[in-house]
Amino acid sequence: MDWLTTGVLMGIGGTLAMDIWALLLRQLVGMPLPNWGNVGRWSVQATKGQVFNDDISAVAPVTGETSIGWAVHYGVGIIYGVLFLVIFGPDWLVNAAFLPIWIFSILTIAAGWFLLQPGMGLGWAASKTDTPWRARIMGLIAHTVFALGMWGVALLVAA
Template identity: 35%
Template sequence: MDNPWRWFSCALAIGIGATALLDAWAWSLRRFGISSLDWCLAGRWMGHSPRGRFVHESIGHATPVKGECLLGWGLHYASGIAFAALLLALAGSDWAQRPTLAPALAVGLGTVILPFFVMQPGMGAGIAASKTPDPTRARARARLRSLLAHAVFGVGMYVSSWIVAASLP
């Protein structure tokens, strides 16, 4: 796949598809009372960064930012696209024509680094949610849910890649 536009189109489709599958997963968990990240709060965190504020005591208590929900959801999908581009860069752009599960799952699980070491500390929850008020056992369950969600994202990149591969001439 030497065409940069085609490469970008694949990353776009794979990233959006995988992120949508992750959102479907989160939606299904909410039906059982299991919550996931509030993308509006992620948008608030991101909205404060141009002002030089990257770390908050508690993002929930930070001043709301105009358009924070749109910003948060945009960040969510832009991250999915960027991670799909990373997958194509690591696995080779031809991978999209003959996808295999292992690279997609490895990149999907690897993406948990960003929330554990950047977003959660920046939003006031500490590294891997270490500052949350939950008991140790509940914190461990939250970390496991996060790893599982990122595995779902990896599977979503694999499934989306098959859809993309089927549509390539």
């Protein structure tokens, strides 16, 4: 399998792992699922030049926003999977060490903290939420799960 296809599959696997993690948290501790409609609404607004909003839920709904949000969610995961292999090279797949992919995945949270969250009105790194440190810790855990999902796919491909 070529490295580009592997990167795409890694991104899908990592994103799927995050989604399964979110479902587990909902079942085990009642944590609400991510609102992909708001992400879709924000994405449409961003393409129109309105990157930062005071409250994305106060912005007029967009047709298909939930589907758009899901597509953005998986699209970003795929980009990260491919980008990881661009940075570390396809040779990483030979040994597929966890540490590099984990560090990379933790660094990707910067896009959420410094673009998506303030863009939706949640503040830098969720600073305008009721429990910013909880949101940050849960984000770091989710990105660790993302790393585990990408790593698992890499190991399967290498096998």
